[in-house]
Amino acid sequence: MKKILLIATALLVFSCNTKDEVDLIVTNANIYTVDADFSKASSVAIKDGKFVAVGDSEEIFKKYNAQEQLDAEGKTIVPGLIDAHCHFYGLGQNQQVVDLVGTESFDEVLEKVAAFQKERPSEFIWGRGWDQNDWEVKEFPTKAKLDELFPDIPVVLERIDGHAYLVNQKVLDMAGITADTETEGGEIVKENGEITGVLVDNPMGLVNNVIPQASLEQKIQALKDAERISLDYGLTTVNDAGLSRDIIELIDSLQQADELSIRVYAMVSNYPENLDYFLSKGIIKTDGLNVRSVKVYGDGALGSRGAALRAPYSDKPGHFGAMVTPVDQIEALAQRIAATDYQMNTHAIGDSANIVVLRAYEKALEGKTDRRWKVEHAQVISPSDFDYFENGIIPSVQPTHATSDMYWAEDRLGEERVKGAYAYKDLLDKAGMVALGTDFPVEQVNPFLTFYAAVARQDVEQYPEGGFQMENALSREETLKGMTIWAAYSNFEEDEKGSIEPGKFADFVILSDDIMTIPSEEIPNVTAEHVFLGGVRKK
Secondary structure: OHHHHHHHHHHHHHHHHOOEEEEEEEEOOEEEOOOOOOOEEOEEEEEOOEEEEEEOHHHHHHHEEEEEEEEOOOOEEEEOEEEEEEOHHHHHHHOOOEEOOOOOOHHHHHHHHHHHHHHOOOOOEEEEEEOHHHOOOOOOOOOHHHHHHOOOOOEEEEEOOOOEEEEOHHHHHHHOOOOOOOOOOEEEEEEOOEEEEEEEEOOHHHHHOOOOOOOHHHHHHHHHHHHHHHHHOOEEEEEEEEEOHHHHHHHHHHHHOOOOOOEEEEEEEOOHHHHHHHHHHOOEEOOOEEEEEEEEEOEOOOOOOOOOOOOOEOOEOOOOOOEOOOHHHHHHHHHHHHOOOOEEEEEEOOHHHHHHHHHHHHHHOOOOOOOOOEEEEOOEOOHHHHHHHHHOOEEEEOHHHHHHHOOOHHHHHOOOHHHHEOOHHHHHHHHOOOEEOOOOOOOOOOHHHHHHHHHHOOOOOOOOOOOOOHHHOOOHHHHHHHOOHHHHHHOOOOOOOOOOOOOOEOOEEEEOOOOOOOOHHHHHHOOEEEEEEOOEEOO
């Protein structure tokens, strides 16, 4: 009997000291969990790519043994950052073309194009990133000098917002564009009846039809380049705002082969062949890929005066911009998508485009719940139209647009109308959340510039003093939520990511500084020192 009692006691002691085995314990950290209480923790345990425990270090070590331990040395940890609106594949493509971002004159554009062609001779020159608003002469360029430099080589130079091309005569000839070519939903810019070479919005499609297609190797390299850049900044999920079927399937195949690890929320580009395939197929969901939304273009961009406004542009009398997708097509698309499980995410910049989209959403979603349709950009809203966002419509906005556009936005919109532009706090108050992104490569990839623009409403030069329309600044807590849990919610992924909680993917970032407490002017200097995706260190 005594022997049996001793064995039972030994078993009891052994069982009390048994700990669960995990893959990684991170300790001594300043963790913002972004859970429902916005609570903090100092330690996490990770197994099989997911968080299994979150708390303080003492209680974690009481319960778990780890194959690997990481002392965070007091550094700040936040959930893996989500860019709720970007052009991930486009970023990768940009690594293979002439980089024109930051050029300060058209002459500098020409110099860069000529230097690129000398270094990497090509039979088709592609460049991207020019912005006439950054030049001393803030006017669209013309093709005259391109025709002189490259009479026989086609040249396409894309404006930074992706809503205008400058092309030479060779391209116009290839695309069959003449002064008599008719267009709807955009503009073939002319001077004295002659084509200047600038094409805004829909006419760009005529050029796209003659652009050489990238090889499979180039597409794969573009995706890998984009992943490398994105992970380096702490992005673990990217919402690509417009992908074709072949790129979506390529992403899936690379992820399945463990050649691409970043998580992608793919918005299907609004082309008949894409919609016919995906809407009938239904939602496609893996741990790395989520295909359940359609990207639609309502109008163009404000910088190229393609945004559709209710009243004329203040700096171009008689010009209203234009809808890229006609109103009746927006309404028909909304009805078609509402009949499926897919989400409709529509680019709307101008106040006219926004009300068209909001009315179409309201009609199509009548009687439906929890559809989480988004307005991408929601950039200029009439005062009476903010109330539409109370009905489950999510504003997907990009704070750095406000600090990039503030130099000329009032010129475009006028003193009164600009008050309803970049109104992120007003949108948050109505919708209950905002999903935050960058729109890269239109803006920089860096999510810490997003954070800074949202809370300080200034550019990196700390202009303007006191911030741009500060009544629409977000708090730091709101901003972090917009880059994590609210973005995840907007993707129907709040149960698997967006916060540091047991059961969710172990996607997290160790920051160089405490972004929640440092002086606001220091936020742009924050870096992602270490990045974990599914518990695996990627940086």
